[in-house]
Amino acid sequence: MSIYNLPIISQEEAGRRTHKLVLRAPELAGACAPGQFVHVLCGTYHDPLLRRPISVHNADVKEGTITLLYEVKGRGTALLAAKRPGEYANVFGPLGQGFKLPNTCGSPILLLGGGIGSAPLYFLARRISETVGCQTSTFMLGAQNCDSMVCREEFAALGPDIRLATDDGSLGCRGFVTELFAEYLASSESSTPPLVYACGPTPMLKAVALIANKHNLPCQVSLEAKMACGVGACMSCVVRVKDGGGEKYVRCCKEGPVFDAKEVVW
Amino acid sequence: MSIYNLPIISQEEAGRRTHKLVLRAPELAGACAPGQFVHVLCGTYHDPLLRRPISVHNADVKEGTITLLYEVKGRGTALLAAKRPGEYANVFGPLGQGFKLPNTCGSPILLLGGGIGSAPLYFLARRISETVGCQTSTFMLGAQNCDSMVCREEFAALGPDIRLATDDGSLGCRGFVTELFAEYLASSESSTPPLVYACGPTPMLKAVALIANKHNLPCQVSLEAKMACGVGACMSCVVRVKDGGGEKYVRCCKEGPVFDAKEVVW
Amino acid sequence: MVAENNRLKTEIAGISMKNPVMVASGTFGFGREYADFINIEELGAIVTKGTSLLPWPGNPPDRIAETPAGMLNAIGLQNDGVESLISEKLPWLRQFDVAVIVNVVGKTLDEYAEVARRLDGVPGICGLEINISCPNVKEGCIAFGTDAGMTAAVVGSVKAATKLPVIPKLSPNVTDIAAMAHVCEDSGADAVSLINTLMGTSIDAETRTFRLANITGGLSGPAIKPVALRMVWQAAGAVSIPVIGMGGISCAQDAVEFMLAGASAVQVGTANFINPNAGPKIARGIDDYLARHNFEHVKDIVGAVKSNNL
Amino acid sequence: MVAENNRLKTEIAGISMKNPVMVASGTFGFGREYADFINIEELGAIVTKGTSLLPWPGNPPDRIAETPAGMLNAIGLQNDGVESLISEKLPWLRQFDVAVIVNVVGKTLDEYAEVARRLDGVPGICGLEINISCPNVKEGCIAFGTDAGMTAAVVGSVKAATKLPVIPKLSPNVTDIAAMAHVCEDSGADAVSLINTLMGTSIDAETRTFRLANITGGLSGPAIKPVALRMVWQAAGAVSIPVIGMGGISCAQDAVEFMLAGASAVQVGTANFINPNAGPKIARGIDDYLARHNFEHVKDIVGAVKSNNL
């Protein structure tokens, strides 16, 4: 874990208000695992002040690059999106606990992404196929509409089974990714229960977690929280989790951002 | 006087830490007079917060452009220097009282500039020659060293008599521009006293004013002050001037930045 | 044009305004300098530069210093005095269809009262804002605003000297802003405005000198917005007279936040320096907000922040 | 390496440090999280997260909100309590050659005193910083820091409970910071530190809710620097015990300004989040400043700002 000033190799639009940023980062590319994030400095002086947490969308160890896929939401991401090749991005990481990869390929693997939440699932799917060797992930991706469905082709290239849902039906089914999930469970003939990985807005993750918990499926979710330090020092980013009979706050940046859906108090 | 979002035509280095910025500004080019300034927004959000006052270095009515010549001193000018053609500079102006041009060409005209203070003298010399028709301005330009002597060739193209002084003697005489001025007065054989125009750091202006006042020469100086509004509303930028028998504060941005050297309380 | 929009019409302490967006004292002169740039009739009200009984020379320069997302000022209330206001500034301002509130300063109780008395009945004035909070004048002034007894005395004597609505402007440099607002209400204030600047300083490390000749100055701009918003929320919770909110407002969203916190109107200060058109733009932006969120009138958002479920 | 530099060696209230740059409570955990990034032995001291007698759960999220050049936090002093500090955090910290100051919080006088008592004699602790100023806990705490009598009581009872140097940390949310510093000195404090955060709030206009679950929070970061610098200058002028300055320090120049204003040492808080290496970098930068300006020792710049000639 170190602080890096990374040269920007490319920055391109990858959908509505969504940018893909490729950074030269040989050390970081080797160090980071799917589900981990980096903490990105977006401004020049003191406004905006804080770094922005962004998941690793891809790490290419051979090329020595990492890719971030992010949506322009507010002031920090707008400044990040204005940076050009030749400039630098100051980041530190890798941070947090990533997704636990399956040990074997026995179970079907479901990757559920909502909106820009799909970003880290690409790296996850690649690592599952490269290191564990499983090729049969099923992607279920949701978005508001066709335009905001990010990197569909990229995902399609990773796995043949890709199912889409949009709020307005402009692409795939009309509805939510949770409906695709429920449908899958209803129609699945597989005897082995699937491993579920989900990332997206909290209401979606909650819905997914409730379904997964009901069916007693192993389910990992990547949560978002407002972060200051990103390293576990400030207690800003807490998530409520179960603690024996009670509950407690743990740090999203340190104990997370990936949590077992059963542990989280939704 | 209006607020403009001006397209940047070019931005080039014009000496050590000095930049020349050309803006497309047909209306402003026609409206501004030598010695006036514009108020430039340098940052994107709230840090740095205030606009920066910069004199008009040149206004080309035909081309519809204005040129700013500025030194990178702190955070605002650093951000301005990072802007590229294709981007915009938000400015308002023209602001303040500029130099009073001579009515006729009877007197020799001395233009004294110290460091980046030389910037507005270029526009002034051009206007004097274009509108009054006088060709015989003498430039006396001072700088720390050769590298920080800005736009020497540009000035030379306007008038054959250009005298230089640097603190370290790396160009022209070793010494201050005030010494050139004193020397000129000592050796001048002209019977008509010169008109003096000066712009530069306050200690230099003070020295020039004292000499000019001693010889009872008409002398206009362009002063600097910390400015917030730039339009006369906030009383931030005051300069102490004589007021009958007493003294008072007047606004550098509104009653100045050009003052009669005799009026200023040095 | 927003000026004719019923949705934004606001009345505070008997002062009618086209919209709830005023420009703050000391940041807009007497309107004249900005009239070249913008249509000042699009403003809810103009609050003038602080005006004293006799002319005040103000502090020596440097009077300002930039700070992160803010600025310090120590103008020292340079102004030409109340008679110049009456004979020169107000006649010019009367040409315009915009409410004018005069900001009043003094070094003694009597001075405050006397300025108020002279302004009573002068045409073209809608109200008096009583500056008991400027941190940049050596004698008086801030002492009034940080002491409950003094505050009560100033408000009381100004009230007695005028029929105009009286709006004390609170200092944020106090432990308990709600208590200060309460004292003003009890003393007969028709509204309160807040916040004035936070007292601060700036040092130049290279020269080892203070950046302001006055040593300390008042901090304004976006940097102070969180403190201002908190104080407006506390003051609004403590009084039933209207609260006018300010401190770091630079866009319509900021203004809406102050109104949600309980301000019936807002003032825009430092933002005028960055964008002379900030006031009218904010008024239009509030209107857009009301439309987008289906509010019938701007008063419907005053104090409408939901208290969190804890 | 700066660590071995005599020019920077500092002693405050009997606490020896390699340099005058500490990391501020609550922004550096117990050092462990940042030890991966930086050499924590390059710091003058680590001030731990606020520690209470029993574990505190902290406030619900959201606990922070970004503001212009600053941030609000309402962590609510989540911590595992003094026993966990003694049995887990301190043994780990003792591996390092760096001074450790424990920040103490409590809801009652007795709690403060009891935490101090348990820490007395525990190896690896150089001093206690008494947090009487956190604005984010419903009961106690800030009430202590905004009332002179309560402040005196806390300082007195902590002093009686420990042989360690006691450093009350002052709240900026008061009318008269010099008076508060003075009360601490009179009550036996060995030094004072300031400022803690300014109380503020943030509202989301779109949802019409407060951004912090706790409604209000503490403002920190560059935005507050001018206020902090002014208070440090006032406090340093009011007491003869050492003053530790903080509030918005993000570079060596900022740190030098605080020392010129009268701080014998500084703390770096929010800046750690932006650059984990801020502390060591600032220590090196102060050293450069001393060299450039021909100062023999860092103590020579303490209070060295020239008063302006007015």
Ligand SMILES: Cc1cc2nc3c(=O)[nH]c(=O)nc-3n(C[C@H](O)[C@H](O)[C@H](O)COP(=O)(O)OP(=O)(O)OC[C@H]3O[C@@H](n4cnc5c(N)ncnc54)[C@H](O)[C@@H]3O)c2cc1C
């Ligand atoms: C572990 C983690 C991984 C993330 N990965 C990605 C990703 O790969 N791609 C992507 O587009 N977004 C990702 N996000 C969300 C991203 O951090 C926010 O969209 C971003 O911080 C918004 O910054 P802004 O300047 O655009 O918005 P602003 O509104 O200006 O932000 C204001 C403040 O709120 C915080 N904030 C705002 N929205 C969020 C949010 N949703 N989550 C956390 N903090 C927020 C900001 O960090 C900042 O401190 C991730 C968040 C977390 C916690």
Ligand SMILES: Cc1cc2nc3c(=O)[nH]c(=O)nc-3n(C[C@H](O)[C@H](O)[C@H](O)COP(=O)(O)OP(=O)(O)OC[C@H]3O[C@@H](n4cnc5c(N)ncnc54)[C@H](O)[C@@H]3O)c2cc1C
């Ligand atoms: C009427 C006028 C005309 C000017 N014309 C020119 C010009 O043509 N070319 C040029 O290079 N410079 C000119 N200056 C000076 C220029 O405004 C400052 O160098 C610039 O504001 C510094 O900003 P910064 O962000 O680099 O420095 P910072 O140190 O970050 O500035 C901090 C604050 O101090 C103010 N400030 C700093 N230095 C000065 C200064 N010397 N005068 C006034 N305010 C200052 C800034 O405006 C800002 O508010 C002029 C100043 C005035 C008043």
Ligand SMILES: Cc1cc2nc3c(=O)[nH]c(=O)nc-3n(C[C@H](O)[C@H](O)[C@H](O)COP(=O)(O)O)c2cc1C
């Ligand atoms: C340059 C300047 C001058 C000011 N002069 C006055 C004044 O004369 N009277 C007054 O009550 N407030 C004065 N103020 C305070 C503002 O009216 C306002 O309360 C404060 O700046 C906070 O608002 P803002 O952050 O929007 O600027 C002045 C502020 C500035 C920046």
Ligand SMILES: Cc1cc2nc3c(=O)[nH]c(=O)nc-3n(C[C@H](O)[C@H](O)[C@H](O)COP(=O)(O)O)c2cc1C
């Ligand atoms: C997230 C966060 C947590 C904090 N926790 C504590 C704390 O536990 N005890 C304390 O005395 N101060 C605490 N503070 C206040 C800081 O120690 C410091 O006084 C303040 O942030 C001002 O300094 P800065 O602007 O450099 O951050 C905290 C500040 C922040 C930002």
Ligand code: FES
């Ligand atoms: S962001 Fe600081 S603990 Fe998680």
Ligand code: FES
């Ligand atoms: S800068 Fe505002 S009056 Fe000159």
